[in-house]
Amino acid sequence: MESANQWLGRYGEDRALNYLISLGYQIIERNWRGKQGEIDLIARDGERLVFIEVKTRSSTEFGHPLEAITSVKLARMRRLVAEWCQARGVSSVMVRLDALAVIVRGGRVSFEHLKQVS
Amino acid sequence: MSLARGYAVSLLGLAGNIIEVEADISSNLPAFILVGLPDASLSEASSRVRAAVQNSGLRLPARRITINLSPASIPKFGSSFDLAIAITLLAADGSVSPQLAADWVHIGELGLDGSIRAVRGILPAVLACRNAGRTRVVVPLANLSEAKLVSGLEIIGASHLNQVAVLHGADVANLARVPVDDAVAAEETISPYEGLDISDVLGQESAVQALTIAAAGGHHLSMIGPPGAGKTMLAERLPSLLPDLTLEQSLETTAIHSIAGRGHAVGVSGNLFVRPPFEAPHHSSSMVSLVGGGTGLPRPGAISLANYGVLFLDEAPEFQLPALEALRQPLESGEVLIHRSAGTARFPSHFQLVIAANPCPCGLSMSPKAQCLCSPHSRNRYAAKLSGPLLDRIDINLRIQAVSSIQKALFSASDKPVAETSAQVRERVTQARMAAAERLASTPWSLNAQVPGHYLRHRLKPASSITRQLDFALDKGRISMRGYDRVLRLAWTKADIDGKSSISSEAISFAMFLRGTELGVSVA
Numbered sequence: 001m002e003s004a005n006q007w008l009g010r011y012g013e014d015r016a017l018n019y020l021i022s023l024g025y026q027i028i029e030r031n032w033r034g035k036q037g038e039i040d041l042i043a044r045d046g047e048r049l050v051f052i053e054v055k056t057r058s059s060t061e062f063g064h065p066l067e068a069i070t071s072v073k074l075a076r077m078r079r080l081v082a083e084w085c086q087a088r089g090v091s092s093v094m095v096r097l098d099a100l101a102v103i104v105r106g107g108r109v110s111f112e113h114l115k116q117v118s
Numbered sequence: 119m120s121l122a123r124g125y126a127v128s129l130l131g132l133a134g135n136i137i138e139v140e141a142d143i144s145s146n147l148p149a150f151i152l153v154g155l156p157d158a159s160l161s162e163a164s165s166r167v168r169a170a171v172q173n174s175g176l177r178l179p180a181r182r183i184t185i186n187l188s189p190a191s192i193p194k195f196g197s198s199f200d201l202a203i204a205i206t207l208l209a210a211d212g213s214v215s216p217q218l219a220a221d222w223v224h225i226g227e228l229g230l231d232g233s234i235r236a237v238r239g240i241l242p243a244v245l246a247c248r249n250a251g252r253t254r255v256v257v258p259l260a261n262l263s264e265a266k267l268v269s270g271l272e273i274i275g276a277s278h279l280n281q282v283a284v285l286h287g288a289d290v291a292n293l294a295r296v297p298v299d300d301a302v303a304a305e306e307t308i309s310p311y312e313g314l315d316i317s318d319v320l321g322q323e324s325a326v327q328a329l330t331i332a333a334a335g336g337h338h339l340s341m342i343g344p345p346g347a348g349k350t351m352l353a354e355r356l357p358s359l360l361p362d363l364t365l366e367q368s369l370e371t372t373a374i375h376s377i378a379g380r381g382h383a384v385g386v387s388g389n390l391f392v393r394p395p396f397e398a399p400h401h402s403s404s405m406v407s408l409v410g411g412g413t414g415l416p417r418p419g420a421i422s423l424a425n426y427g428v429l430f431l432d433e434a435p436e437f438q439l440p441a442l443e444a445l446r447q448p449l450e451s452g453e454v455l456i457h458r459s460a461g462t463a464r465f466p467s468h469f470q471l472v473i474a475a476n477p478c479p480c481g482l483s484m485s486p487k488a489q490c491l492c493s494p495h496s497r498n499r500y501a502a503k504l505s506g507p508l509l510d511r512i513d514i515n516l517r518i519q520a521v522s523s524i525q526k527a528l529f530s531a532s533d534k535p536v537a538e539t540s541a542q543v544r545e546r547v548t549q550a551r552m553a554a555a556e557r558l559a560s561t562p563w564s565l566n567a568q569v570p571g572h573y574l575r576h577r578l579k580p581a582s583s584i585t586r587q588l589d590f591a592l593d594k595g596r597i598s599m600r601g602y603d604r605v606l607r608l609a610w611t612k613a614d615i616d617g618k619s620s621i622s623s624e625a626i627s628f629a630m631f632l633r634g635t636e637l638g639v640s641v642a
Contacts, residue, residue, distance in 0.1 A: 064180035067148045074147065099147060101180075112180070117147045 012056025012102035013040055015109050019100075025050065034083040037076055041100075042084065048094045051081050056102040065101040066112065074117065120144065122216045124206030125223045125252065126187075127243040128194045131416065131456070131463030132373055134246025136223065138188045139202045141210040146182035152203075154187030155460075157195045157414055166197070166228045167204045174232035174279045175293045179211055193460035195415035198237040201226035201256065204279055205286065214286035223247050224282070226258040232279040236260035238415075239377040241369070244268045256282055264376060267369070267390055312393075316355045317537040321521040325352055328516050328632055330543055333359035334550035335611030336565035338449070338471040338511055340434075340504075343518030345481045349474035352518070353398075353430045356472060358540035360394045360427070361548045367426045368392060370466055374418045374425055394427035397469075401436035409444045409454050409467075416456045416463040421448055424469040434473035435503040442508055445471070449511045471512065475504065484519065513567060513604050515634035550614035566611045571603030578610070584623045588630070597633075605629045 002010070017027060025043040032039045041052040053073070055065035074097070081095055101112040124139040150164040164185075171178050185203055187194055202224035209219035225243055226234040240261040245268055247255050254272045257265040262275030276282045280293045319326060325341070329352055332339045339356075341349045363371065368390040375391070399408060399420040406412060410419035421429055431437060448454045448467040456463040477483045478497045483490035492500075509515075555564045557578075563569050569578075582589070588605055591597045597605070608629035609621040618625070 064148060066180045069147050071147075114145055114147065114181075 008058060008104065009054075009056050012104065013054050015104075016052070016054045016056075016100050016102055016111070017041065019111050019113075020052070032084060034080045034087070036079055036083065039077065039080050039084060045096070048096050049090070050096045050098055051077065051084075052098045052100050053077060054100045054102060056104060058104050060103065065103065066099055066114065069099050069117075120210055122206050122209035123220045124202045124209065125220065126199045126202035127223060127225055127246050128192055128199075129239045129242055129246070129377065129415065130193075130195075130461050131465055132242050132370070132377070133464065134243050134249075135189075135192055136246065136250045136252065137192070137194060137199070137202075139199065139206045140186040140188065141203070141206040142184045142186075143179055143207075143210050144182045144184065148180045149182045151182070151184045152187075153184065154190040155193050156187065156199075157193065159197050159414070160194050160199055163197065163200050163203055166200055166230060167207065169230040170200070170228040170232040170279055171204055171208065173230060174283065176208060176213055176279075176283060176288070177211075178207070183207060183210075193458075196237065197227035197235075198225050198239075198243070200228035201234060201279070201282065204228060205282060208283060208288070209286070214283050214288045218286040222254045222256050222286075223252050224256045225261075226256070226276070228279060234258045234276050234278060234282075238379045239373075240264045241267060241376040242373040244271065244273065245369070245373065247271065256285070264372075267372065314355050314358055314540075316358060316540045316543055319348060319351060319355065319537070322348060322352065322518065324631075325516060325518055326538075326543075328514055329356055330359060330547065330615060331608060331611050331632060332356065332470070332472075332514055333543070333547045334566075334615050335513075335554070335607065336470055336567040337513035337608065337611065338567070339473075339514045339516065340509070340512045341472070341474045341516045341518050342477050342484075343474075343516075344483075344485050344520055345476060347518040347520040349518055350430075350432055353428070353432070353472045353474060354396065355540065356428050356430075356470070357394045357396045359543050359547050360470075361544060361551060362392050363394060363426050365390075367468075371395060371425045371427070374422050374465060377415075378418050378423060380423070395424055396428050396430065397421075397424035398430040398432060401431070401433045403437070403441060405438065405441040405444045408441050409448065409456075410463075410465050411456050416458065418465045419454070421445065421467040421469050422454060422465040425466050426468050427470070429469040429471050431471070431473045434475045435500050437503070439503060442503065446507050446511070449508075473504070473512070476500075484517070510600065513608055514632045516632070517634060546615060549617070550611065553614040553617070554610070566607050566614070569607060569610075571600070571606075574603055574606040574610070578606075580606070580609075580621050580626075584621060584626060587623060588626055591630070597630075601633060605633050608632050 020043055021027065025045050027043045029042040032042060039051055040054040043050045043052065053069055055068050057065040077097060085091065096116050099114040099117045103110045120143040122141050126137045126139055127134045128137045150168060152161060152164050168178060205214065205219050205224050208214045209216040225237065227237050229235055236258045240257055241264050244255055244265045248268055248271055256274050256276055259275035259277040265273050284290055316326060331337065333356060343349055371391045397420045408419045408421055410417060410422055449471060452466065452468045454465045454467050478490055478492040479500050480490055480492050482488045554566050558564055588602060592602055605626060609625040612625040612628050613621045
């Protein structure tokens with residue numbers, strides 16, 4: 001049984017996927033699980049490999065979704081990127097970390113896409 | 119627009135620097151970074167600004183915000199940067215006009231609800247704006263009247279962040295409606311020393327005369343006498359004999375009180391110090407409370423609060439020795455320099471020193487009736503606290519006897535000897551000061567107390583027939599060369615008070631009486 005939040009997260013990731021495809025990204029992998037956690041989306045944007053953290057919220061009442069991406073999470077994501085590259089035997093590629101906020105409100109979805117976060 | 123500039127003021131001592139506030143909003147994960155040498159209370163600005171902006175109904179972008187305060191090398195203290203940071207941030211986000219935001223200097227602390235709170239040191243801060251050529255300043259409403267003491271600037275008082283945002287072109291529709299309390303309680307504080315008059319003093323004619331001389335020449339004064347003789351009463355009335363402060367003196371003194379956080383009482387009523395201040399620190403005062411200092415933004419001490427007024431040290435030998443010794447340098451230079459690794463704060467301290475002491479620890483040694491029980495050792499130790507360089511700077515040493523019942527009876531029985539009022543004495547003091555200033559017009563000094571000995575002995579050389587008595591005392595070793603100069607100084611003040619254009623042998627005798635004997639020198 002999926003909780004409402006899990007459902008919202010999955011729904012947000014679905015919408016994010018479509019959004020990125022509409023931007024011309026080629027999706028490589030979704031919800032890849034490593035030892036330390038999960039990468040929501042991995043895509044190719046031209047030359048670059050892009051690792052995307054998706055955060056979905058139904059309101060900004062309790063803070064903006066981007067505010068939920070802390071430096072601790074970001075550091076874990078960097079380690080996951082290295083782990084993924086090793087697992088897939090990928091080397092000497094340009095990588096990028098993106099954050100994508102999905103705000104779902106009253107059936108309307110808005111995106112905020114931050115590229116190359118640090 | 120993701121980059122904007124604003125301006126604030128940083129104070130060190132009485133000197134203010136215009137600080138440029140830069141706000142950058144970069145497309146990155148949300149964070150609030152404050153750089154540029156902030157102290158602890160300034161680092162907390164990020165939390166205050168964030169809450170204040172959001173509670174005003176304005177929006178902070180969920181992005182990385184970097185605030186830089188430049189020049190980065192100048193240390194910044196306190197919370198008065200909040201308003202400038204908030205407005206610059208809103209300008210960077212495009213909520214208000216960046217041109218208008220950069221056009222104004224913003225001074226004020228923010229509450230979490232967006233209200234703008236009063237800060238210390240508004241007067242010197244606004245003066246710094248004017249000196250830097252800035253023409254428009256926003257200040258907390260509670261500080262407005264104090265800020266308005268500075269002319270030639272467009273000054274606006276605001277009590278809420280929203281008002282400033284609207285001033286800079288924010289869309290009113292976006293703003294939260296907040297109840298704004300514009301009524302600032304105007305508390306008029308009256309100094310407890312106001313209204314004291316020299317005519318209240320019974321008897322003690324010679325002491326009153328000495329006080330008049332001290333006022334006219336700016337001479338430092340010491341009073342030694344048994345408890346209850348009226349030393350404190352006399353000292354408290356010295357300011358009433360001094361002329362009003364000039365505009366420049368009063369701006370400087372008010373600015374010092376503003377930095378000390380006493381500006382509220384002064385500023386709200388919008389008054390400058392017109393009358394000379396009177397400071398009477400308790401004898402338990404620390405060195406820092408006397409000369410200034412403290413952590414963070416250095417605060418002026420009692421000697422600076424008494425700028426162009428009177429510093430009264432009652433029970434002077436009871437003060438800690440380091441505190442007394444620290445007075446020497448400011449007595450000489452008229453300013454205090456507080457050195458910090460980050461910079462030097464300069465506070466003016468042109469005060470007139472009045473010290474009072476008992477003749478011995480028990481205070482009875484001058485009394486004709488009671489027996490003093492102090493041992494010679496304890497008397498010496500008591501007197502030694504005041505000896506040396508500090509007393510060197512004091513021109514008038516006065517011995518005060520308690521008023522006897524006969525004097526009191528004499529005084530109250532006949533209504534003939536009507537005592538002079540402070541206003542009358544002040545009139546004469548003002549005349550005397552004008553005469554001295556005229557004589558010293560071509561010199562850097564204006565008061566007799568400031569004139570160095572060589573000038574007195576050469577340029578203002580009195581005839582040897584007049585100084586015969588003094589030369590005799592010098593020959594006999596009863597006075598030193600320094601004492602000689604002091605007598606000349608006092609004699610000139612006496613001449614000024616009497617409206618004479620030169621000193622007479624009577625003035626010299628009177629001056630020798632005033633110079634008196636110091637504590638510890640046997641009175642037998």
